[in-house]
Amino acid sequence: MYGNDFGQADAPGGRATTPHPLNAAETPDYTDALAAYFDGLIEEDQRVEPRDAMPEAYRKTLIRQMAQHAHSEIIGMQPEANWITRAPSLRRKAILMAKVQDEAGHGLYLYSAAETLGVDRSELLDKLHSGQQKYSSIFNYPTLTWADAGAIGWLVDGAAIMNQVPLCRCSYGPYARAMIRVCKEESFHQRQGFEILWTLSRGTEEQKAMAQDAADRWWWPALQMFGPPDTGEQASGGHTAQSMAWGIKRFSNDDLRQKFVDMTVPQAQKLGITLPDPDLAWNEERGHWDFGPIDWDEFWRVLKGDGPCNEQRIRTRVQAHEDGAWVREAAAAYAAKQAARQQSEAVA
Amino acid sequence: MSSATWPLWEVFVRAKRGLSHVHAGSLHAPDREMALRNARDLYTRRQEGVSIWVVASEDITASSPDERDSFFDPAADKVYRHPTFYDVPEDVEYL
Numbered sequence: 480m481y482g483n484d485f486g487q488a489d490a491p492g493g494r495a496t497t498p499h500p501l502n503a504a505e506t507p508d509y510t511d512a513l514a515a516y517f518d519g520l521i522e523e524d525q526r527v528e529p530r531d532a533m534p535e536a537y538r539k540t541l542i543r544q545m546a547q548h549a550h551s552e553i554i555g556m557q558p559e560a561n562w563i564t565r566a567p568s569l570r571r572k573a574i575l576m577a578k579v580q581d582e583a584g585h586g587l588y589l590y591s592a593a594e595t596l597g598v599d600r601s602e603l604l605d606k607l608h609s610g611q612q613k614y615s616s617i618f619n620y621p622t623l624t625w626a627d628a629g630a631i632g633w634l635v636d637g638a639a640i641m642n643q644v645p646l647c648r649c650s651y652g653p654y655a656r657a658m659i660r661v662c663k664e665e666s667f668h669q670r671q672g673f674e675i676l677w678t679l680s681r682g683t684e685e686q687k688a689m690a691q692d693a694a695d696r697w698w699w700p701a702l703q704m705f706g707p708p709d710t711g712e713q714a715s716g717g718h719t720a721q722s723m724a725w726g727i728k729r730f731s732n733d734d735l736r737q738k739f740v741d742m743t744v745p746q747a748q749k750l751g752i753t754l755p756d757p758d759l760a761w762n763e764e765r766g767h768w769d770f771g772p773i774d775w776d777e778f779w780r781v782l783k784g785d786g787p788c789n790e791q792r793i794r795t796r797v798q799a800h801e802d803g804a805w806v807r808e809a810a811a812a813y814a815a816k817q818a819a820r821q822q823s824e825a826v827a
Numbered sequence: 828m829s830s831a832t833w834p835l836w837e838v839f840v841r842a843k844r845g846l847s848h849v850h851a852g853s854l855h856a857p858d859r860e861m862a863l864r865n866a867r868d869l870y871t872r873r874q875e876g877v878s879i880w881v882v883a884s885e886d887i888t889a890s891s892p893d894e895r896d897s898f899f900d901p902a903a904d905k906v907y908r909h910p911t912f913y914d915v916p917e918d919v920e921y922l
Contacts, residue, residue: 530892577872584869591853594835600855601832657852664873807857811833814858 521726526652529595537725540718541651542596543612544727546603549589550614554607554792556582558622559631567625574671575628581668585661592653608797616778617700619786626679626686626693632672634694634701634743640665641739642705650726673746680750687751694747695755702770703778705736740768835884836862838869840876848880859883 513532520527527533556579563579566572590600606612617635622628643665646658679690709719710733722728730738740759747754758771781789833855839848851870856862862881870876890898906912915922 528892530889532893580872584872587854587869588852594853599832660852807833810857810861814861817858 521650521724524650524726526655527650528652536721537727538596540722540725541654541727542593542598545589545593545596545654546598546606546612547614549586549593549603550607550612551618552582552586552589554614554618554796555635556586557792557795558618558620558788559628561622562625562628565625566628571675578632578668578671581664585664588657588660589654592651592657595653604800608793608800610784610793613782614792615704616782616786617704618792619781619789620696620700621787623696624689624693626676626689627697629672629675629679629690630693630697632668632670633676633746634672634697635704636665636668636672637743638701638704638739640669641735641742645729645735648726648729654727673750676750676752680752690750691752694750694752698755699773699777700781702736702740702773703775705739706732707775707778708733710734737767740770744768833857836866836881837884837887838862838866839880839882840866840870841878842875843877848878851875853884856881 514534517527517531517533517537519525520531527537559575559582560579563572563575566575590603593603594600603612607614622631640662643658643662647655647662649655649658676690676693679686707717709717709731717732719728719731723731744754744759756771758769760769762769780786784790834857835853836856836859837853838851840851841848851866854862854865854869856865859881863879866879866881871879902908
């Protein structure tokens, strides 16, 4: 979700055993040869490309993760689009529109990467619309003030970059290439968000309070974006270990979260914003910032549908899809007509 | 809901004059004209290209990774195609 993967763990991919092989491709020898080839690629830190043989569980994990990631990008257009008509200046409006367009583009890169594994985008969209596939729970929170546009860029995109940069080295080639493109574009997103807050933080008392309020509301959800703890005892619960073995994931959720906190605390100080965590303190011994406990009950509650905006996000998404149906149909009909005309001209 | 699925197109972008077109990704579009316009909006929002090709994905014929070894085998034992294969005296210039 936004570069992370919180779905149910798949059954471990075993060697396909067919009691009575119909041809060479179904014999255990052949299956073993393919598995050895795949393991060799992973071991040498080579990229796996679309038509390579790969374990079914690897394929499924990637499709699910890329789909969730793509869904997060396009659902993520909504909270910010909410402020396009009310952006405080033409400059801010143009920037915000470019950013929301980028999010649409990121969604399309990722759907396109997922399709290299043999799924169709429309299938994935249907799963998003029916709730079978998730998107990042961060987008189920509302954008109440203009400062939220700043906080999303600074904290949400900042956390997303932290998750996404390691994905540029993901073992699956098309995913890695899509992420390189996405990461290049994200850095403008984070900077424009910081700039919004930087401007507010040097404004009137009201504006400063607005920036603080936005940070208060987005800080914890941003930390939750890295996913549940997956080091120590908690590691057995998720599929971080398998994803790391496959080279899909390069760092644990906890490592990335710590990096994000360490990066963000000095930025907050610069903004004059107090992050809403009384336990936040520099730990000399660890060389990192300590932070307080995260409310994982809230995370699971919001992920499972009980956030402030879950229903609204999906409703808006489905509505947009249905309202656009006639455009898709008309364009397809036009294309068919043109193709038929060209064909009859070629015959004549 | 997904009755009108558009065909898939592969997009190739020339970053600047003097470079060849490089595969950028794919997209869905109803026809080649729309594919080109969508490619512009999707893959060159920051002036990443001066020229775009779109090719219907189904029109691409590709070698199979399963036959990789045998397919590329003919070149594998012809090291004499490389200049480093040859023993020449070190004191000869422009060679």
